[in-house]
Amino acid sequence: MVIERRRSISSQVSSALSERIRTQEYASGSRLPSESELASEFGVSRATVRSALSRLASEGLVIRRQGDGTYVNAHIDHIPTRMGGMWNFIRLIENIGRVPSIHLLDKQVRPASPVEAKALDLEAGTSVLSMARRFCADGVPVILAQSAVPLELLRVPAEECNGELPLGDFVSLYYKQDINHLITYAIFDIQAEMPEAEIRRRLEFDSTEPLLRLEQTFYDKANQPVFYSLSHLRDRLVRLRLVQAWE
């Protein structure tokens, strides 16, 4: 592994390790080299290796046992969504082994609705870029997302924004700041809901099955909301699964 200067060393080490797990170089359930060995191999301090391993452990990818060793978590192989993958619908769909696609149903600049204004901490009537998007798995509609972005945060005109990009790309391309430097945390609200006719129509199904209603608000470092989205998921088709690791 070539150490670059741009990214932090511990982040590069953790990427390298998770890559080895992905490629089965460290087989599922097997024990990793000890922290000291990894430190020698990468030419970094043990503290740096520990920082990298902590990240993997918090994702549930490895399990650390004092006095014993660090092991690849065998159960996690089949878990599609780690904590934090909840906002990433593309990954959610890929994780069930389907090919994801995004279709823009509607895009307009309009005054924020009362709910959006409250969530985004805007004056009533402030303009937002509103988009309705449909996520499909192998062409089957599975998620409907209605999102709102404060116009003032965009560095390009709303007309030039491609509404069929994943959230990460969208933010990287059109926001005034990079997503990694922009978003620090998000709040999710999960409910079960019987969808209205309009939502059923847009998801192209007509049964009476309830949907997962997922409300998401993303905040930046200044603790200002920068993205709001209300989504409906056909949870029979795309599963919402999370991993929670203790410390």
Next chain:
Amino acid sequence: MVIERRRSISSQVSSALSERIRTQEYASGSRLPSESELASEFGVSRATVRSALSRLASEGLVIRRQGDGTYVNAHIDHIPTRMGGMWNFIRLIENIGRVPSIHLLDKQVRPASPVEAKALDLEAGTSVLSMARRFCADGVPVILAQSAVPLELLRVPAEECNGELPLGDFVSLYYKQDINHLITYAIFDIQAEMPEAEIRRRLEFDSTEPLLRLEQTFYDKANQPVFYSLSHLRDRLVRLRLVQAWE
């Protein structure tokens, strides 16, 4: 703060800091003392303070800004559930400002159902302690939980287990190992569901509102499942909200 030897120093520091936030000693939105100042005050190294602050940041309780300072997250005041609080129904109910109570509806030792056997990685027909429990908020039923524990993990006879204890207490009292040393991670599966008549009856409501269906499996350090639970939440009454902090 008196430093004890039992708990780790960083854990004690993080408890002390979150207590100060709770009591408004550090007001909502205000800046905390710098890491160096906190290190001097507690008489520990800056690295230890950083470790404590990292925990709070991952819970979304504080926001750290390089070159600026560490701030109490003002938005989090109204967020009832941090990531990881999902398994704690008592806290979920307290967080909406209600008084929680647990009622045992059913308790028996029986062979694991196929679903339970699969989740708990048991041979078909292995005995489990099965409990049906109802959680109330101010006396109103809001959550129904059906749990299964492998009998062999208990250090007391099933008859002596009090079924009206929160999960943490239950594990502490009756499992062969302490919960903090036992459970390392959990997997959650969330769906929306129209409840069967039996579930509606036990939750004492009769409308056609859909419920959140929450499937939880807890794993120990040896990566063995130790607790399985299938719950139904009246999400109109008790909200499922999560905070996800980036690194």
Next chain:
DNA sequence: TAGTGGTCTAGACCACAAC
């Protein structure tokens, strides 16, 4: 420019599990 948080190091000691 001063002060903040972010990263990294080298070394020490401890708690714990396997042998």
Next chain:
DNA sequence: TTGTGGTCTAGACCACTAA
């Protein structure tokens, strides 16, 4: 007993923000 991960320190330097 040996080797593992868990904790902590003191110090250094960097990246960034605010004044």
